[in-house]
Amino acid sequence: MSFVLTTCAVGAEAVLRRWMPEHRGWRAAFSRPGLITWKVEGAVDAGLPRPHPLFRTWGVSLGFCTAAPELGKALDQLEAPVLQVMAGEAGPKGHVPETVLERWEADVRRVEEEIRTCWGARVRGGDPAIGEAVLDVVVRPGEPWMVGWHRHTRERGPLPGGAWELAPPADAPSRAWAKLEEMIRWSGLTPGKGESALEIGCAPGGATMALLDRGLRVCSVDPLPIVLPERLRQAPFLQHRCLIEKLPRDQFPAAVDWIVVDMGLSAPMAVHHLARIVPRYRDRLQGLFVTLKLNEWTLVERLPELLDRIAAMGFDSVEAACLPAFRQELGVVARRR
Numbered sequence: 001m002s003f004v005l006t007t008c009a010v011g012a013e014a015v016l017r018r019w020m021p022e023h024r025g026w027r028a029a030f031s032r033p034g035l036i037t038w039k040v041e042g043a044v045d046a047g048l049p050r051p052h053p054l055f056r057t058w059g060v061s062l063g064f065c066t067a068a069p070e071l072g073k074a075l076d077q078l079e080a081p082v083l084q085v086m087a088g089e090a091g092p093k094g095h096v097p098e099t100v101l102e103r104w105e106a107d108v109r110r111v112e113e114e115i116r117t118c119w120g121a122r123v124r125g126g127d128p129a130i131g132e133a134v135l136d137v138v139v140r141p142g143e144p145w146m147v148g149w150h151r152h153t154r155e156r157g158p159l160p161g162g163a164w165e166l167a168p169p170a171d172a173p174s175r176a177w178a179k180l181e182e183m184i185r186w187s188g189l190t191p192g193k194g195e196s197a198l199e200i201g202c203a204p205g206g207a208t209m210a211l212l213d214r215g216l217r218v219c220s221v222d223p224l225p226i227v228l229p230e231r232l233r234q235a236p237f238l239q240h241r242c243l244i245e246k247l248p249r250d251q252f253p254a255a256v257d258w259i260v261v262d263m264g265l266s267a268p269m270a271v272h273h274l275a276r277i278v279p280r281y282r283d284r285l286q287g288l289f290v291t292l293k294l295n296e297w298t299l300v301e302r303l304p305e306l307l308d309r310i311a312a313m314g315f316d317s318v319e320a321a322c323l324p325a326f327r328q329e330l331g332v333v334a335r336r337r
C-alpha cells in the first residue's frame with residue numbers, strides 16, 4: 001500500500017474523488033481544498049506520468065510534518081533532493097485577495113528557510129534536472145505541512161507547483177499570455193519566427209502579444225477589439241472583428257502553422273468550432289494550443305471524448321493539463337509528428 005500526494009485547482013476535488021477510484025483504483029485518503037492524498041495498492045513510481053489532467057502536481061506522499069527536524073526520515077530515503085516548498089491553493093484562482101496570497105507566500109518563505117537552516121546541504125536549491133528527486137512541501141497556514149516527493153519529468157515546470165519561470169511583459173493585457181506560454185513550454189513545441197498563427201478569441205490580447213513577441217504572423221478573429229502597445233504597432237497582425245462563424249471563407253488565411261483557441265466558451269463548443277476550422281489547414285498545420293473551459297467541473301468527464309475528436313482532426317498526439325496559470329479550464333496541445 002502506498003500514498004500519493006496530489007494538488008489540483010480548488011473545486012476540482014469532487015470530480016477527481018469520483019473518477020480516480022473508478023478508473024485507477026485510487027481511494028481518496030485525506031483532502032483539503034486543492035489537495036488530495038490517495039491510497040494506492042502496491043508501490044508508486046515517483047516519476048509516474050500525470051495521473052489525471054486536473055492534477056497540477058503529483059508524487060509519492062510522505063505524510064504530515066509540523067517542524068523541520070521531522071523531515072529526517074523522509075530525507076534518509078532521498079539523496080539530497082531539490083527542496084520545493086509551495087503554498088496550497090488558498091481558493092479558486094482569481095478569487096483570492098492579494099493580501100491572503102501574500103500571507104500564504106510569506107508562510108512558504110518562512111517554512112523554506114526553516115527547512116534549509118535545519119538540513120543544510122541535505123536539501124538542494126535550483127531547478128531539478130530530468131530524473132532528479134524533488135522534496136515537495138505543501139504549506140497551508142495553521143496546518144501541518146504535507147510532504148511528498150517526485151522525480152522531475154518534462155510533464156511539469158521546474159519550479160514549485162510545476163510552474164515555469166515566466167516573465168510576462170509589463171504591457172501584457174491578460175493572463176492568457178501566461179496560459180499560452182505555459183502550453184508552449186509544457187509541450188516543447190516552438191512556434192517561432194517566420195511562422196503564422198490563426199487565433200480565435202483574442203481580446204484583450206495576451207496570447208496575441210506572446211505570439212507576436214515570438215515573431216509569428218498572427219491573424220486573429222474576435223468581435224471585441226484589442227489594442228496592441230506602441231512597440232507592436234508595426235507587428236504582422238491582422239484582426240477580423242467578428243465571430244469566427246461569421247467570417248467569410250475568403251477571409252480565412254490560406255495556410256497557417258498554428259491555431260490558438262481561447263474563446264471563453266464551454267469545452268464542447270470550442271471543439272465544435274475546431275472541427276469546422278482545422279480541416280482547412282491540413283497541409284501546413286503543426287499544432288493547436290487550446291483553452292478548454294470547464295463551465296462545470298463535471299464537464300471533464302467528457303474530456304476523453306473531446307480529446308478523441310481533436311485527435312481525429314489529424315493529430316498524432318493530444319494532451320490536456322490544468323497548468324499553473326489555468327483556472328476552471330484545461331490547456332490542450334495537439335501536434336502532428
Ligand SMILES: C[S@@+](CC[C@H](N)C(=O)[O-])C[C@H]1O[C@@H](n2cnc3c(N)ncnc32)[C@H](O)[C@@H]1O
Nearest residue numbers: 174176201202203204205206207243244263264
Ligand atoms: C477568454 S477571452 C480570450 C482571451 C485572449 N485569448 C487573450 O489572450 O487575451 C475569450 C474571447 O473569445 C471571444 N469569442 C467568443 N466567442 C467567439 C466566437 N464565436 N468567435 C470569435 N471570438 C469569440 C470573446 O469575444 C472573448 O474576447
